[in-house]
Amino acid sequence: MTRSHADWIAAAGALAFDGRPVIGGERVAARSGETIAKVNPATGAVISHIHSCDEGDVDRAVAAARAAYESGAWSRAGAGFRRERLIELARLIEARSDEFALYDSLDMGKPVRESSTIDAPGSAALYRFYGEAIEKQEDLIPVTPPGSTALVTREPLGVVGVIVAWNYPLEIATWKLAPALAAGNAVVVKPPVEASHSTLLLAELAVEAGIPAGIVNVVTGRGSVVGKALASHPDVDMLAFTGSTEVAKQLQQYAGQSNMKRLALEAGGKSSNLIFADCDDLAVAAEKAAFGSFYNQGEVCSANSRIFVERSVYDEFVRLYREAARAYAPGDPLDPGSGIGALVSEAHADTVWATIENARRDGTIVAGGTRPSINGSRAFIEPTIVTDVPIDHEVHTREIFGPVAVVTPFDTEEEAIGYANGTPYGLAASLWTGSLARAHRVSERLVAGTVSVNTVDALGFTTPFGGFKQSGFGRDLSVHALENYSDYKTTWMQWG
Template identity: 45%
Template structure:
């Protein structure tokens, strides 16, 4: 990205036109007339008034998606033609990259550099990758007796309801929408009420790229109303959700109480990051641990929020993390020099502060941070926070905080490290730092996590699947495997 100053980003932010209506059947729809305010966490100011959807708007969006699936052209297009539309979406997202990055930064507090260089890169690559994949998939013809022919085909599953959170509003929407569209499905997307603006822009881009009406619809609204209506809707065939484990349980109940739709869940995490004394580079391990927990303000389900360090190196590694936290630049999300921006809302900041207060009351040692910062701006900013002397039974070690709060725990041998790592209801991700190849393989196999990073963290690309075990969910985003969520296997047996 060419160098853009803080003042220039502020000027460009003033010029951004933010949407406010639902996107249903290819056009903007105001809905029933009620609205809610989208408040920017960078300064507490209202960004936009957005149409507030309920059962009526969800019904309209699902009906549009059903028509588009049952009688529209999208599921009947040649896969290569669907792929070309997805690639065109990627191209238009690239053309509007700055506008979209600003929108993300304004609505959820992500630093503008991360929004532009990481969030937008991810969603652009996702649509391009699935667009290029669309015509590369093959069906099966199993070996049969000579008097028969068997065909196993993958067919689009139908209408997909996608409910996504605010921490990576475009990336996570892309991980649901792009493979669903590539498979030939139609989609009703419900973004978080904290971050609906970027999702509405995504829908507008998709329509401009040639996506037929009704294929991608966006309904704004809160979870207990619009999300519930989507989860209970009898004409939704598949529900894909990323968010908290508590809300994931609701979607499973909605499916049971309606049409037994398939529900795919990517839920919370309390990811362990294990540092052994033979780590190839302890300074790099510490720097990566700090980056992992403070990136995106700690608002990541994969955040390495539990740092498990061998007792012989615990103080050395912890001090290095604290030093990095002290150097971290917390500031205005629109300042390109900012490394950690604002938490998504004042209410979320209060929840994180409650966890911090509980950690102190339970006896953990606060090494740095723990307080609001830059309060004069009106923004929801928090100091990067590190606790050590954390006991495995404390809330700090058990509950997902979803903020820039690191808990340091120690162990004395490898078996204890694995026990501590797996002593959680979650199983989304884990990290391991070691120079020993056998240890890397053995511990990776022993960790109950959907992704294990060895001597790195948060690495990967679209070729590898992403998802969790245990109460971190089921199914996988990214990679060819994501298409399994949005397709049905059909067997055709022909007697010759």
């Protein structure tokens, strides 16, 4: 059913909020009794109070996860049992997809049109994907000397800590939880304080789906307290994270200082988009470039925010790109007609706006560059296109995490590749060309976990997603993500 703006407003008004963590399958209060006011960035209104957990709450959650894991009710359950529970969880998410969509939209400002049609149903589908994948994994019997047999099996790691970013709260939690659970682990999730509600609902539905209590725990609060405690905990066997490169580096230190826990880190990005003059359709390239840089308010780790265009088509591309950017005009996130929503907070919008002002001073703003007030909130920024800035300017080098992109001309293929690889990041890249030879040649040299040819930011359930360099290591999505949450065990039996 297609919902109108008024329908979504009414549904949001009927939504219940509970900011308490989920530990051992139950809602509990944080030990401190303290809470954090959660503001809807699109209106400035306080919508709930998130419980501010501390190290003691993390201890409780880890203990609950460890006990549930050691009981074997999940870790040693048959593959068929885990499969059915994850598929049931997928069904429950689908049944309540509008609630999930509203939680993420109200928490972090994304358009409900996207959270209801992409994020929530996509998350449900991913639990189903990993549920089905469980029974399709194979153990090995390698060749050994006569009189012996070796079994090579993949075993769960134990208790997995998960730290989730706020830009895709439900989806990113799912990218970690689905394979971690499929592999047989127990999990403790630290959701973003900016957007905790969808993960809390997910933990409740996990119990309803028949996943044993204590297998999925959610501890709310600030990253400087809860995230640090989780990364430093000696009884957490592995930590999965999506967020900034700066925090990823801190987590590496905490892991090393504690129990040398394993890490899978999806960190920052500053993705490039190379437009060659032999591109088959420049208008399509411009439309996709607008999507790649402005979708989700530009709050995307793999956003193609650095666009390099061959000089002979540069002026025409910029004209087309400016036109395409109009489709992403900001508006009320609950209005299905809005191009983009609010940034996650006015404070974050202040940071993005400061970057725009610097670019205005040092270069040229050819589109956008305004900050409208909508619903009384200043968390909205119009998609902004910057040109005429040097290659070492911060709009080229810093992950802005907002609707800001820079366009720069190049003269040779070698120059374009140098520009694309000239950052400490290596998460994603795109290129547009009508030459198959160039597509192979350039994509091979781009240092990026995913290279999209004649599209942008391509991903799917069957392909791994992650980065090189300071964009982190480990992979989300695909069956390869199961490798983050399990490892090989060799059982050698000697008969003679």
